[in-house]
Amino acid sequence: QVQLVESGGGLVQPGGSLRLSCAASASLFSINPMGWYRQAPGTQRELVAQITGVGSTYYADSVKGRFTISRDNAKNTLYLQMNTLKPEDTAVYYCNAKFLFWGQGTQVTVSS
Numbered sequence: 001q002v003q004l005v006e007s008g009g010g011l012v013q014p015g016g017s018l019r020l021s022c023a024a025s026a027s028l029f030s031i032n033p034m035g036w037y038r039q040a041p042g043t044q045r046e047l048v049a050q051i052t053g054v055g056s057t058y059y060a061d062s063v064k065g066r067f068t069i070s071r072d073n074a075k076n077t078l079y080l081q082m083n084t085l086k087p088e089d090t091a092v093y094y095c096n097a098k099f100l101f102w103g104q105g106t107q108v109t110v111s112s
Contacts, residue, residue, distance in 0.1 A: 002024055002026045002101040004022050004024055004025075004096075004101060006103040006104065006106040007020070008106060009093060009107045011109045012109070013110070014086060015084060019080070020036065020082065020095075020106060021078070022077065022078040022079070027073070028071055028073040028078070029053070031053075033052045033053070034071060034078045034096065034098075035069075036048045036096070037096055038089075038093045039105075040090060040091040048060050048063055048067065048080070049068075049080060051071055055071075066084045067080060067081065068081040080093070088110075089108060090110050091108060092106065092107050
């Protein structure tokens with residue numbers, strides 16, 4: 001069992017930046033892969049970015065070049081740096097471990 005706690009969401013203007021964090025209850029050395037998903041109202045949850053134990057990354061086309069996923073194994077924390085945010089990035093963002101475990105989500109709202 002892995003517990004995940006997200007933080008860092010909030011309200012930001014278009015073009016702004018946010019950094020999401022996901023603190024894990026287990027060592028990240030044992031968690032592979034880890035990912036960030038998001039779900040907007042009325043839509044299905046979608047994969048935004050994923051990172052493997054050796055640092056290989058995947059990004060959805062909609063965020064490529066704007067978002068960066070990273071992991072700090074020493075702190076057992078996963079990050080998502082989000083730049084040049086757009087209104088369509090508005091969603092609840094969830095941390096995921098091993099495709100099995102989910103955090104409670106953190107709301108990101110991009111609006112002027």
